Amino acid sequence: MLSVEVPRVNRQLTVSRAFNDKSLKSHIQSDPDIQWTNIDNNKNTLILVSDGLWKVMSNQEAVDIAKKFKYPQKGLKQLIEKGVKRGSKDDILCCC
Known part of the structure; x- marks a missing residue:
C-alpha cells in the first residue's frame, strides 16, 4: 500500500488557493503529474x-483495475471501494 504523509495548513486540507501564499510554500506541493500522449484507438x-485515491494506490494499479471493466462507472466504483478499504483518510472523487 502506498502511504504519503501530506502536510496540512492549520490542520486543514492543503488547498489550491494557498499556492501563492509565500508563508505556506514550504507546506504545499503544487507540481502536477502531467503526461502527454496521443489518443488513438489503442488508448x-x-x-x-x-x-485521496493516489495516496493509497499507484497510477498503474488504478489503470489495471479500471481496464478490467467494460463500463467505466463499474471501474470507478471499484477504485473508490479499494481506496476506502485501504484506509484513505482523504476524499476520493472519480469521474468518467
Missing part, C-alpha cells in the same frame, strides 16, 4: 480522481 482509459 481507451482515462482516470480522473482526487488525491
